[in-house]
Amino acid sequence: MRIVYCRHLATATSRGLRPTILQQRRITTLTPRTTEAVGFENATPKNDELSLEDWSQEHEDEISKLASKPLKDLNLTDLIRFGRPPLSPQSLLTSARSTRENLPVRLSRRIVALRNLPFIIVSNPHVSQIFNNYLHSLRSILSFPSSSLTNPLEELKFTEILTDIVKTHSNTIPTLARGFIECRRYATPAEVTSFLDQHLRERIGTRLMAEQHIALHISSTANPEEIKGADGATVELVQDGSTYIGTIDTALQPARLINSCASFVGEICEIRYGVRPQLVIDGDPDVRFPYLPVHLEYILTELLKNAFRASVEAEQTEPIRVTIAKDPYTAGISMRIRDRGGGISPEDMPNIWSYSFTTFREGEEEDALGRFNNSVASAGDGSSIAGLGYGLPLSRAYAEYFGGSLSVQSAFGWGTDVYLKLKGVEVD
Amino acid sequence: MLTKIKRPASSAIRRFTNSNYTINNNGGKVTRGVQTALATRYQSNTRWRSSTVLDDWVAKPARPISLRQLIFFGGRGLDDKRIINSANYVRTELPTRLAHRIRDMQKLPYVVVTNKHLSYVYDLYYSAFDSFRSVPHIKTTEDNDRFCTKIKAALKEHLTVIPRLAMGVLECRNLLPADELDKFMHALLRSRISRRVIAEQHLALTDTFNSPFHFNDGRNYQPGDFVGEVFLKCKAQEVIRRVGAYAQELARKAHGPDCPVPEIIIEGHLDTTFPYILSHLEYITGELLRNSIEATIEHHGSKRELPPIHVLICHAPKHVIFRVSDQGGGIPADETKDLWSFAKSKRSDDKRLRNFAKVPKMAGTLQELQEGPPELRDHEGSLSSLHTLTYRPPDLKLGMGLPLTRVYAEYWGGSLEQTSMEGYGTDMFLHIEKLGNRLEQLNVDRL
Numbered sequence: 049m050r051i052v053y054c055r056h057l058a059t060a061t062s063r064g065l066r067p068t069i070l071q072q073r074r075i076t077t078l079t080p081r082t083t084e085a086v087g088f089e090n091a092t093p094k095n096d097e098l099s100l101e102d103w104s105q106e107h108e109d110e111i112s113k114l115a116s117k118p119l120k121d122l123n124l125t126d127l128i129r130f131g132r133p134p135l136s137p138q139s140l141l142t143s144a145r146s147t148r149e150n151l152p153v154r155l156s157r158r159i160v161a162l163r164n165l166p167f168i169i170v171s172n173p174h175v176s177q178i179f180n181n182y183l184h185s186l187r188s189i190l191s192f193p194s195s196s197l198t199n200p201l202e203e204l205k206f207t208e209i210l211t212d213i214v215k216t217h218s219n220t221i222p223t224l225a226r227g228f229i230e231c232r233r234y235a236t237p238a239e240v241t242s243f244l245d246q247h248l249r250e251r252i253g254t255r256l257m258a259e260q261h262i263a264l265h266i267s268s269t270a271n272p273e274e275i276k277g278a279d280g281a282t283v284e285l286v287q288d289g290s291t292y293i294g295t296i297d298t299a300l301q302p303a304r305l306i307n308s309c310a311s312f313v314g315e316i317c318e319i320r321y322g323v324r325p326q327l328v329i330d331g332d333p334d335v336r337f338p339y340l341p342v343h344l345e346y347i348l349t350e351l352l353k354n355a356f357r358a359s360v361e362a363e364q365t366e367p368i369r370v371t372i373a374k375d376p377y378t379a380g381i382s383m384r385i386r387d388r389g390g391g392i393s394p395e396d397m398p399n400i401w402s403y404s405f406t407t408f409r410e411g412e413e414e415d416a417l418g419r420f421n422n423s424v425a426s427a428g429d430g431s432s433i434a435g436l437g438y439g440l441p442l443s444r445a446y447a448e449y450f451g452g453s454l455s456v457q458s459a460f461g462w463g464t465d466v467y468l469k470l471k472g473v474e475v476d
Numbered sequence: 477m478l479t480k481i482k483r484p485a486s487s488a489i490r491r492f493t494n495s496n497y498t499i500n501n502n503g504g505k506v507t508r509g510v511q512t513a514l515a516t517r518y519q520s521n522t523r524w525r526s527s528t529v530l531d532d533w534v535a536k537p538a539r540p541i542s543l544r545q546l547i548f549f550g551g552r553g554l555d556d557k558r559i560i561n562s563a564n565y566v567r568t569e570l571p572t573r574l575a576h577r578i579r580d581m582q583k584l585p586y587v588v589v590t591n592k593h594l595s596y597v598y599d600l601y602y603s604a605f606d607s608f609r610s611v612p613h614i615k616t617t618e619d620n621d622r623f624c625t626k627i628k629a630a631l632k633e634h635l636t637v638i639p640r641l642a643m644g645v646l647e648c649r650n651l652l653p654a655d656e657l658d659k660f661m662h663a664l665l666r667s668r669i670s671r672r673v674i675a676e677q678h679l680a681l682t683d684t685f686n687s688p689f690h691f692n693d694g695r696n697y698q699p700g701d702f703v704g705e706v707f708l709k710c711k712a713q714e715v716i717r718r719v720g721a722y723a724q725e726l727a728r729k730a731h732g733p734d735c736p737v738p739e740i741i742i743e744g745h746l747d748t749t750f751p752y753i754l755s756h757l758e759y760i761t762g763e764l765l766r767n768s769i770e771a772t773i774e775h776h777g778s779k780r781e782l783p784p785i786h787v788l789i790c791h792a793p794k795h796v797i798f799r800v801s802d803q804g805g806g807i808p809a810d811e812t813k814d815l816w817s818f819a820k821s822k823r824s825d826d827k828r829l830r831n832f833a834k835v836p837k838m839a840g841t842l843q844e845l846q847e848g849p850p851e852l853r854d855h856e857g858s859l860s861s862l863h864t865l866t867y868r869p870p871d872l873k874l875g876m877g878l879p880l881t882r883v884y885a886e887y888w889g890g891s892l893e894q895t896s897m898e899g900y901g902t903d904m905f906l907h908i909e910k911l912g913n914r915l916e917q918l919n920v921d922r923l
Binding site: 331332371373374375376377382383384391394455457459460461462465467469 | 744791792794795808893
């Protein structure tokens with residue numbers, strides 16, 4: 049059973065509308081497991097005759113060439129360079145062309161990184177599935193000629209391809225994680241950590257590039273009622289005022305996001321443990337800054353999960369304190385999440401930033417996968433990697449992506465302080 | 477003692493050399509005029525010594541000691557034999573450690589070591605080395621008493637080393653890369669702490685041996701509470717209260733009675749008690765609290781009520797952790813990287829140099845030192861340079877409080893780290909290893 053989250057659609061907005069946070073629909077589809085690209089029933093490869101394997105071998109050199117092109121780093125200024133939506137048709141086409149040019153470079157880099165992994169690892173069915181996903185996505189975007197991006201109709205077709213790509217890759221992390229757990233005998237933890245770090249960081253940018261264009265497209269063209277996922281699910285949208293530029297909310301209020309993440313995480317706690325820790329916000333709760341709600345929401349959910357779980361397990365009644373401060377020198381913020389959950393032991397401290405599969409011992413594989421299955425079933429949000437220990441390193445990758453930082457200080461025997469700093473961007 | 481040959485004042489040399497040659501970045505074009513000058517210097521130079529003596533001592537490794545050893549050595553009943561053992565340990569350790577530092581200084585660029593402050597320290601160290609290496613093997617308690625007198629004199633004479641070093645480093649900041657200067661300062665200060673620890677410990681043990689019930693200040697210490705300088709029962713909460721109250725009082729004196737001063741709220745494991753060298757703990761926590769108080773006052777200006785400083789005391793199986801959280805506005809990101817450096821500072825360096833000269837009893841004569849106020853004396857009634865640092869007035873900004881604090885914190889294997897939220901405040905985390913199983917971190921760089 050494969051679960052697909054339409055998070056990406058939830059962030060894509062039409063004019064001034066935004067989805068209520070965490071109101072996504074879970075769609076379960078029964079798909080046959082094959083080693084070919086899975087779940088692509090809706091996407092039609094342009095080269096019908098060639099299998100994915102043959103196509104990739106034919107295009108091996110081209111992929112290498114693309115991968116060696118310079119990687120255009122995404123920064124927040126780039127993302128908002130077209131101004132507030134609705135964009136003019138010209139700007140939208142420029143955005144489409146830029147995406148068409150840069151996305152293949154990013155996809156190729158991932159393909160090259162994957163294909164250079166040891167044979168035995170990429171043969172693992174999960175890793176192989178991800179590898180094929182990337183090949184399929186690259187093929188579908190390459191088969192759309194950039195020269196045809198001259199009118200809105202073509203732009204719509206292109207956006208649909210992007211939507212499909214985003215959907216395909218929404219489950220990459222848990223699938224890769226599962227694959228690497230199964231392969232841990234065949235590579236050192238250091239090798240896999242280094243691969244994953246690079247891969248996940250680049251993935252953030254790749255996804256963002258695609259999602260940003262999709263969001264800009266929707267907010268510049270579609271009617272709200274027509275927003276449907278490619279698989280027929282609908283998404284509820286809520287009127288909010290036009291503070292969004294694509295995936296960026298120029299007036300994001302962290303305090304609001306903290307409260308909604310806390311209520312979500314609190315619910316899980318209540319279900320699992322029967323108690324719900326309290327949370328108090330101090331400092332500057334009214335502060336707002338331009339940022340991507342998706343990223344911040346992910347980070348906050350992970351950090352609050354850690355804080356809540358620690359508090360519950362320590363039977364702590366004191367609330368978790370979140371302090372928000374506006375940076376006086378930049379358009380950024382810093383946040384401190386302070387819990388009294390007993391802290392992190394000195395033995396564990398060096399490991400908190402590693403992808404936790406590195407600490408699995410023999411015989412734990414089944415437990416880990418069991419946890420994985422359980423958490424996937426019960427977690428209502430996109431981070432179905434709960435329990436696998438990816439939360440901290442991945443949150444840090446997100447935080448650092450636009451020049452921010454995430455650090456942890458612990459007083460073992462008392463509690464932990466987590467510091468999140470994010471830079472905003474100057475928006476007119 | 478070697479007789480000193482008169483040599484030209486170093487300032488004269490400097491004037492002469494500055495106008496007669498240029499140093500380029502690769503280190504040294506020298507004109508003919510200067511060759512003559514150097515020859516003159518060489519003839520009257522007292523610094524070239526017969527190398528073999530120093531070489532012998534440099535070759536000996538230092539024998540580090542841990543806090544635990546310090547405690548157990550003195551704790552199990554002192555007798556003649558133990559005191560004499562202790563004396564002979566100190567007798568050989570002091571010149572060994574001094575020799576290592578002298579060699580370090582000898583390897584620094586000539587222009588740096590001839591700075592008037594650094595050359596003062598160099599000469600001081602060299603004469604201490606000569607003095608201690610010639611002490612014969614100690615066999616009786618009378619020998620030990622003579623030895624202790626010598627130690628006391630040296631400790632007093634060397635009280636001015638820290639500000640001299642700091643001034644010298646500041647004046648030389650353009651002559652050597654900052655991180656090399658930092659490394660040098662770090663090693664020197666760490667070694668200095670180590671020599672004073674073993675020296676003061678031995679003095680304290682001798683005192684206890686000679687008169688077991690001698691405590692002359694008002695505080696209620698039981699005889700077994702101290703093993704020399706190590707206070708077995710540092711009560712974390714009590715230390716913070718005392719040091720915090722003093723820091724608050726100093727702030728009131730400096731800013732005027734109308735200026736509000738932030739409250740210090742202590743929370744956590746309030747009963748935490750652990751063995752440590754009390755003066756070290758007082759210095760470190762004092763420094764952190766002073767910084768927090770100053771920052772809070774500066775950041776919130778004229779408000780009536782200032783946000784309090786929260787001190788957390790946390791007791792873990794192997795550590796004691798202090799967390800000092802203030803709302804003093806935080807430290808800007810671009811200053812954070814130089815926070816721990818001796819060589820770099822955000823404050824204007826000229827002002828720092830002037831301030832150093834004002835630190836009470838640090839640059840002063842022996843006369844001033846003997847007249848110090850009661851609060852500058854430790855539990856044994858003697859003066860220590862650490863106390864003058866701990867209790868200096870708040871408007872004396874030396875710019876090296878944090879780096880020096882860190883040297884002390886790391887001395888027994890602990891650590892000091894800071895995290896700031898710009899625009900809000902700073903959290904300082906002090907980790908202390910309990911019972912100090914760690915040997916002194918004498919040679920961390922070279923491990």
